[in-house]
Amino acid sequence: MAKKRTYSTGPFRERAILVGVNVRSQGDYWSLDDSLAELSELARAAGANPVERFTQSMNRPSPTYLGKGKIEQLAHSVKHKKIDTVIFDDELSPNQQRTLEDKLGVKVIDRTALILDVFAQRARSREGRLQIDLAQTEYLLPRLAGQWSHLERLGGGVGTRGPGETQIETDRRLVRHKLSRVKKEISRVQSQRNQQRMQRTGGEAKIVSLVGYTNAGKSALFNRITRSGVIERNQLFSTLDTTTRNMWLPSGTQATISDTVGFVHKLPPILVAAFRATLEEALEADLLLQVVDISSPYAIEQAQVVSDQLLDMGLGDTPRMLVLNKLDLVVSTAYEPLSLCMLDEIDISEFSRVVTTSATQGWGMTELRDAIGAEFSEPYEENTPGLSLHQV
Ligand SMILES: Nc1nc2c(ncn2[C@@H]2O[C@H](COP(=O)(O)OP(=O)(O)OP(=O)(O)O)[C@@H](O)[C@H]2O)c(=O)[nH]1
Ligand SMILES: [Mg+2]
Incomplete structure (x- = not known):
């Protein structure tokens, strides 16, 4: 029976490996080392404990983010160093995330989820919370859908497909409903703020x-x-x-x-x-x-x-x-x-x-x-x- 997956951007405290790639064709002015140093700070801010770094240089981006051999090495490290989470320095597609979780057997987080996590911890005001809620929901939506199709793919057949599909629809509807509610609230807060600005300055x-x-x-x-x-x-x-x-x-x-x-x-x-x-x-x-x-x-x-x-x-x-x-x-x-x-x-x-x-x-x-x-x-x-x- 397939294990149910959850993707969370909530707080966590875990032993983590940081992973980044240097794609030569993309010529980033930000070096991989510097980017990983910052990722490490973000990971600590989110409550994780980065214990190792993994990097790979490649000519073109890989559909699986890392090459096959590198993923095997990484899986080996994850197992032997009691790693709970692997954090990737770029945003992963829902597919990449799922494949990597399958291969590594632990939770996979990307830079985006990490930044969302730090923001979520810092948000105090109503507006801040609404906005982070919106960003997290937008982030989770495609992953939520992927989560169910993944279950279907693995479990498939009698007893999973029907309820799975119904569940996808229900979940998507709920999440879309939530998105539109949050967006409406944000635009209300925004128009209040515009009014305040006009009052404060007379618009001049x-x-x-x-x-x-x-x-x-x-x-x-x-x-x-x-x-x-x-x-x-x-x-x-x-x-x-x-x-x-x-x-x-x-x-x-x-x-x-x-x-x-x-x-x-x-x-x-x-x-x-x-x-x-x-x-x-x-x-x-x-x-x-x-x-x-x-x-x-x-x-x-x-x-x-x-x-x-x-x-x-x-x-x-x-x-x-x-x-x-x-x-x-x-x-x-x-x-x-x-x-x-x-x-x-x-x-x-x-x-x-x-x-x-x-x-x-x-x-x-x-x-x-x-x-x-x-x-x-x-x-x-x-x-x-x-x-x-x-x-x-
Ligand atoms: N030594 C020194 N420290 C500074 C100076 N300006 C700010 N800091 C310190 O740098 C840290 C960050 O300052 P903040 O003003 O919070 O930075 P910020 O740009 O508002 O950061 P975010 O709100 O996270 O975007 C704090 O510990 C400040 O006390 C400065 O001119 N000299
Ligand atoms: Mg500030």
């Missing part, structure tokens, strides 16, 4: 939005600028809800500034779609402050991921300022020259200005405020970054 104030990689220091900067108490923590995805406050510009006019959810490498598209309501502030922004943690060894890759994802969200034309944060971790005083090699590697022509800050030390706050003010009072000149840096 400029909208500034902090965007950037998770853990870059967006909330810390937001708190510094607006004297708010948004949670800032050394962990992935502290912020899931957008917070908006008014801020005064040096000219005496008001703008609104928003703290938003962070980005991550290979951010699941279903999550971006589900969090569209939360990202509304960024979508409507007159100016994006792209925050980069310059102390991170992955600063360049992280900046690139965020630029690419903003482009995917249709924000390629919104004026963008580069905020190099955590300056205190790379220099000892605010006025020490910053090595230019880093700036050489980031394409600063994408940005209207570059400002360096330390949110924790309060460095660069006046410069940041001035730069935002200047952005709204001067004509935007393309490809002439007005570097308001003391050190460039």
